[in-house]
Amino acid sequence: MPWRTSLRTKGVDRDVADAALEVVTDDSERAAARRLVTARLRSIERLPPDKQAQRLAGLLAxxxxxxxxxxxxxxxxxxxxAAELADEAAPIE
Structure with a gap:
């Protein structure tokens, strides 16, 4: 797991790192990634979608x-x- 290695290379005690990582679940990790992406997306909305994807994936990496x-x-x-933007652009009947 990259987080465990990262913590160890930064000098965090093994027991402390293990205890901290027990609290992190896949769902909480994905939620944190989603928050990062959503926050950064606001600043790069004017870029083409492929550039947005590259920058956001790079951020997470x-x-x-x-x-x-x-x-x-x-x-x-x-x-x-994209779905939100399509809904906003749809004509109101």
């Missing part, structure tokens, strides 16, 4: 998220945002 999780979260958030 720099924060230590695996490529699979990063791209999955980015696709979800960008898909939701």
């Amino acid at each position: 720099r924060k230590g998220y695996g490529a699979g999780v990063a791209y999955e979260i980015v696709r979800e958030v960008l898909g939701e945002r």
Whole structure:
């Protein structure tokens, strides 16, 4: 697990790192990634979607998220945002 290794290289005691990582679940990790992506998306909305995806995935990679999780979260958030924009642009009947 990259988080455990990262904590150890930063000098965190093994027992402390293990205790901290027990609290982190896949759901909480994904929620944190989603918050990061959503917050950053506001500042890059004017970029083309492919550039947005690259930058957001890079952000998550720099924060230590695996490529699979990063791209999955980015696709979800960008898909939701595209749907929101389509709804906003739809004519009101």
